[in-house]
Amino acid sequence: MRDFDFEDACVNCSACVSVCPVYARDFRFPGPKVLGPEWWRDSQDSRTEGQTSEFVDDCTFCQLCEDACPVGVPVAHLIAEHKRRQAKPARYRWRDYLLAHPHWIARFPQITRVPRKWTKVLGLSTRTPWPSPNRPAKVTHDLLVREKSMRVGVYGDCYTEAFDGPVLDAVIALLEAWGYESIVMPGAGSCCGAAAYAAGNAELGRRIASATAERLRRANGDTVDLMLTLNATCDSTLREEWPRFWHLSASCEVVPFTEFALEYAPLEFWHLLQRLSSDKPDLPYYVHTTCRSRVSRGTGWMEQIGQRARWTVKPLMLACCGAAGSYAFKAEHEELAREMGQLALDEGRVMTDSGTCALHLQGMTGLKASHPAYWLYKAYREAQEHVKVV
């Protein structure tokens, strides 16, 4: 078991229970207090050794419970340990092993095109949309700044590299236009270990993370000033979980793309976007800050992006959209995942800082959903065309 602090500090206030999105919808789910600290106390008793709950795997590992705890109990991490000790039905073991290795899927993305009748047999969801391998067309744009002032790493997480080519290319194109040299690191198909850990396989998660940390160390050297992340879960795993629980380091400063854009995109860029917004007002952006991002960085970053570009921004007040990494792809969680992401929205687009959340919300709303980098780059191209015409 991991070396936690405050695991025995629970004062029974139930703040964690009040924020749990699964508890709010599933009356069978015992909730974070029972599955985390109460189970942990039981597990210390050699007579009971903590009887496990058949519902523990329904936790999405959103960490909202942990964030709400006033005394710092690592609630979600205790639940992850609880998951580890709960025996999984045999029919799900292979599936879970595969989903705990998203970097394998990223190396062979065609695997997601398996016929639906087979996915059912494997215990995979049948209604949740699956990602398709994709690469965008070659991008072209005018540079705003020609002098390269900084070398920036981009963490090529497994999902973005395999399934969100347009997002990755938008980031590289924007960095180039803003005057930064970029390098995708640490190379194809890397994983931060979050998927394995969230599913209750801490040891496997640690091994995957260690291998990625070593690849990053070799890729980094002293060559990049910082590394951008494009997925909130990878971001908080690299910055917070790695040093705290696995004594690992990303070998350089890690910054979400959104915050980098707010700090380092040149003023001319924002002026272009503002001009387009005032000349041609467009559809609103519905913003979903993912649960892991909210816990790690707080809300408001994507809203600031929208405000700076003078877009109409409408925050979606979802606790967790239900995607939760591979959660929505599992047959037994599919209905709950869909319920959590159920939304009726008017015309617009969805902006969110996770590829799997974007996929899930696109399926649930019927609106195009993507990362802020994708929307920024799209608007930038339109703005360049617009100023050439007028």
Ligand code: SF4
């Ligand atoms: S991690 Fe999220 S889903 Fe799991 S118990 Fe905590 S609040 Fe509920």
Ligand code: SF4
């Ligand atoms: S919020 Fe913290 S102290 Fe309160 S019940 Fe949950 S784990 Fe216990």
